[in-house]
Amino acid sequence: MIPKEWATMKLEYLSLMANQLSGQIPKFLGNITTLTYLSIESNSFSGTIPAELGKLVNLKNLLLNDNNLAGQLPIELNKLVNLIELRISSNNFSGQIPNFFHHWKQLEKLQIQGSGFEGPIPTSISLLTNLIELRISDLNGEGSEFPSLENLTSLMRLMLRSCKLSGPIPPYISAMSRLKILDLSFNKLNGSIPNELQYLNKLQNMYLTSNMLSGPVPNWITNKADSSHIDLSYNNFDEHSAPSSCNKETLNLYRSFSRGESLKSSVCLKSFNCKEARYSMHINCGGKETTIADSTYEEDDERGGAAKFVPRRADWGFSSSGEFWFSQVPGNYIAKGNPMLRLPDSNLYTRARLSATSLTYYGSCLGKGNYSVTLHFCEIVFSNNSYSSLGRRMFDIYIQDKLVHKNFDIVKEANGTSKVVKKVYQHIPVSDSVEIRFYYAGKGSTGIPLRGTYGPLISAISVKSVLAGLDLQTGLFTFKQIKAATNNFSADSKIGEGGFGSVYLGILLDGAHIAVKQLSSRSKQGNQEFVNEIGMISGLRHPNLVRLYGCCVEGNQLFLIYEYMENNNLARALFGRSHLKLNWPTRQKICIDVARGLTYLHEESIIKIVHRDIKATNILLDGDLNAKISDFGLAKLDEGEHTHISTRVAGTIGYMAPEYALWGYLTYKADVYSFGVLALEIVAGRNNTNFRPDDNYFCLLDWGFALQQQNGNLMELVDPMLGTDYNKEEVLKMIKIALLCTNPSPAVRPVMSEVLSMLEGKMLVKELTLAPSGCNSDWFYEASKGYHDMTSDSETHSLIRSPDARNGCSSTCHAKPPVIEGDQT
Template identity: 50%
Template sequence: MKNLLMLDVSFNMLVGEIPNDISAKNLKFIFLTHNLLTGNVPDTILQDGRNIDLSYNDFTYLGPQQPACQENMKLNINLFRSSSTENSLRRVLPCSEAVDCPPHRCSVYLNCGGNDLTINDKDGKFVYEGDAAVAGGVSTYFKNSKSFWGFSSTGDFMDDNDLQNVRYIQHLPSSNLSELYTTARISPISLTYFSYCLENGNYTVNLLFAEIYFANDGTYRSLGKRIFDVYIQDKLVQKQFNIEDEADGAQKPLIKQFNTSVTNSTLEIQFYWAGKGTTRIPHRGVYGPLVSAIAVKSNFKHCSKDLKKGALYIIVGVVMFSITLLVLCVLWWRFYSRDKQRKEEDLRGSEVQAACYSLKQIKAATNNFDSANKIGEGGFGPVYQGLLPNGTVIAVKQLSSRSKQGSQEFLNEVGLITCLQHPNLVRLYGCCTEAEQFLLIYEYMENNSLAHTLFEGSQLMLDWPTRIKICIGIARGLAFLHEESQLRIVHRDIKATNVLLDRDLNPKISDFGLARLNEEEKTHISTRVAGTIGYMAPEYALWGYLTSKADVYSYGVVVMEVVTGKSNSSFVPMSDFCCLLEWACRLQQRENYSELVDRRLGGSFDVEEAERLVKVSLLCTNGSPSLRPPMSDVVSMLEGRLNVPDVIPEPGTFSDDSRFKAMREIFRHQQGQSSNIIGTQRLTNAASIGTQSLTNSLADIGSSSACSH
């Protein structure tokens, strides 16, 4: 191999790895396309001046920082579908990170080998994007990141040593053909056009051909014969295809129509020369596949209508402008009007128009709300996992007919959440209000809730740095709701089940805006107060007094649960303590913070950070709302930018604390008559343990209100 200039072993289904050291230093062309090669791509073959085609193999995925992906290397390298990654987009887009796909992209129009061209036909006006600026070569990979398409070409015209780049594009100077057929792209071996970020579904593919190199004049230019195969989505749809035979002559237009399906947002159309046809005659024989244009149209009704009439674009523009203007007006009324009731009515009156999903789409995404797709159940109703046609996984929250909430609460949820965007808040994609259905479409959180991970036997183990990240993330989300957003939001029901974890275990707060007070019920302790026993601040649970400090209290409970891995509403450490918070208060007196940390961590935690988290938790669960810090200060404390004040009660005072005495009485009574007191049942059912003394004690509950389960 010492003097070897070209190595071509393409289309041989070879297996194995490329050797780390290749002695053929004079190699200029390396064609390895369409094999089953695996392993890493060695740096030794990545030498300046080389043309390398590694497409259609199973190499280890090449990231943007690896040598083969560096733009400053002076080589032509084709990595299209070269990796073994299961991510379909990464296979067609090597060296790239995640791609942000636009919604409802469902058509592709390409002028192969030519410039951008506008074509009018019976279905309307279409712009065919050209690729003439891409000269091409022996190992070409091109992508148009703005329009989400590209092509891969491989092979060298071995009968020619000059004008190589020119020969990859064909042009017919003068003819009676439409301009769309006067240019074409050609490849010696394999040519693949691809489009990504397409909406999944059924498509019609029109391939436009015209044999513009050969002629019908009886001269040497009429002696050639071009034969190649056509694949769509890796399926052979035309074997030994000959343009002249199909079109009944050279320089005549030909359209071949095929139906196909897109299931992974990507469409691939490959033209492959299988070694048949003319290679040397006429002079400088131009063998290999040739294509003039490609038109891909979806068979969806909503997309087809968008393409039929240009006037529809004007209508869409006017509608979008009207919606934008309406939203601005609603926001102005919501944020700046002094009349609170009128602001709320204006918001609710316009929020219905925020719905952007049809009931048919949601039923298709959830398989008609199949029970197999049900992933949860809350006070609002059941939650289903769904899959949109563009591949986006969603969570659909369905308003239950038995739910306490109604349409007004639903509209309030939509109006609030669409105005709030933060990395630590669950994102709302849209809503649906058809056929008396009230649905919210959220982003799907891959790792379920924090409660599921901590308390429900999840196989996922949260290490200490992740727990710190979760506590800080929740605090940032609440600080945004309380202090940073234009709408000041009190969540009312912060708890571990309302903190969801994404793929990277980042926390996101859910269900803000759902809980609402029942204005009609005015009892001292209302079962309609929006909150969960074990997390509610005492002033809110007893008197319905709601401020952002109620969320701070609930957050303190969640932080203690993250540290201990125990549930405050169901964990009783021992008979001397009624709940998790009382146990924590006792250990704080002794400055014994390490004993609180989840034993499952096995000592793998930072003692100083554990002390800081416990102190923050107890500070947030202070019985007096005025002593609880704002969430912005909590973020600063957790990040070490602000000292945590020491608030430790005196031992004598603590032992006589009526808050925990009352909770111990309730706990003993529940042990004997567990069926008499459940959840938020009115505390008057506990009259047998002394109604008056219990009521007096509850007035001072403070941080131990979470013990009432």
């Protein structure tokens, strides 16, 4: 809150920079007529600029940049005839740039970047002959020809970037003899580079990237011996003028010549021979080589620069353009964070690549198809201290020249600094190359914590081929394909055993990884459930469901082809000898992922499905430890009110709900029960059926309910492997949710959308309730213990329903457990 009393004071200098101020600019500031300097930059002021500021006739510096100001500049500002500096960048103004700037005859610095204004650039600016710095960028609206600025011979820094300018570069620029920086990039300028520009003896940086310039590249540029930076990338120059090497320290000629459209036909890449197609690319931007899961992220620690093309290998590289104006950290194109940063896969996030304007990563020699692009971000320049945390880094993201994210803000997306956020873009079409560009469009802060802190930042890039667009019509694989992909179903390719039989890793001819599930000849599930699985899940699309790509039918042999999940299943990670060490945040996320997948199956998909076999081996983990539900072979289509099934009971001992296991009564609450068991296993790191703390308990869940009923310490259930590195409140909440989900009465259990809301903190956890008096949990556990003893030394079994199952828990509550018959996998 700005005190109104200030209006009566004779202030000369007032800076309110980065004070988290919001609302409209107070009109009473216009009464402090003694002011010569006023800065309200890097706040959240909104609304229009009050006309009252026009009364500040002694003002020399007016800094309004990095706010949310809207509307147009009030005409009253033309009275500020003593202005030397005006900054109005990074706002949301509308309409054209005002045409009254010519009143500010003393103006030396004018900055209008990412302001929201439309072009054209008013000709009245040419009357500001004292200008030494003119920065205009990222204008909206229609295009225009190059403005008449021939009178601005005092200019030292000229930026007209992304202003939708067309026509040739005017030769009169050569008369600006004091010019040090010239940035005309990202326009539609055509024609050749005027030879007169070679006489700009003080020129240090020239950016002409992303235009339509043609003709030869002048010799005075290719043969230059000084240290000036020149970026001519993305133009249409004559091929014959290309130098022998495009890899020069201060000259960027990436894709600057007219031959061909594709990267591999670009002159700058002509030495890159693609011996064979590849189907993935992983880059640790700014860092050393590191392996995460099964993916090796390649080293990318080249220093970078203001105008640099860096072919890192024969099939990928980057192009960087732009310098950090008035930077207090010059030459800083790689950010270095805290090496002690405690993050999953921290090797990807302790360093990052920076750019002042535009940073483009390219990959060539890629096989034709659709790809998934994952961009990894972590803000390691800003910190959480009170001042540095006020910085705002914003930039645009383009993939294959298409804008996929405008004004991307890492801190906002990740909900804080030093926190990881991954953006995944699916179904990116690739013919032979991919380009990913990060572009600074003038938005955000530029001086927090130090001047020159802005522009794109990227931690890592992953590009992987995906089998997209497959359905039952197009997702048919031949047996020959499957046999070749799995190396004739070799033992080395086998990665697991599922309900259908063996599961193999397959690699197709195009390099794509798949998982092949083979229907076992001894499986009792048979063709009918195989067909059911295909019919139900081929059309399902959800981030937490394993994707089915297609199938193969060869005589009596049946196969399902799934997306390959690099980290296998959750059971191996929790109970096996996996190299994975699941910390608490990862376990919590896995639990939420599964809840989201089940919520989709139960309530959101067109086909409502009861999975019937939720368990740790049916939860698969991808390379980033995202959890996905697999194995829908036991799934049951929603039958409306007919919830009592007539087919055999199918599931896994230790996960089946009592009403389903003992009486065959199936509803969505059966999956809720199984989820509760799974959630308890995730907390405890122990398998429900294989863990018995002592002779008083026959399984993990039995122990949990005993602690609940006896008001014991539920934290005894926590996995010792977690040590003390977890949030006790979060763990206790998950235990309570697990016990609520496994209540013997299905009526007491919540639905999965409620479970998800409780896990995400959007709903309070319901009070734990014991079973209803007619169906008490003591009976249930006694019956279950007897059942457990009968099955502990045998194969898994199917349970035959009681004929009185529709009566639920009535007279049958005190009956003996049902007879056990058959074989159930």
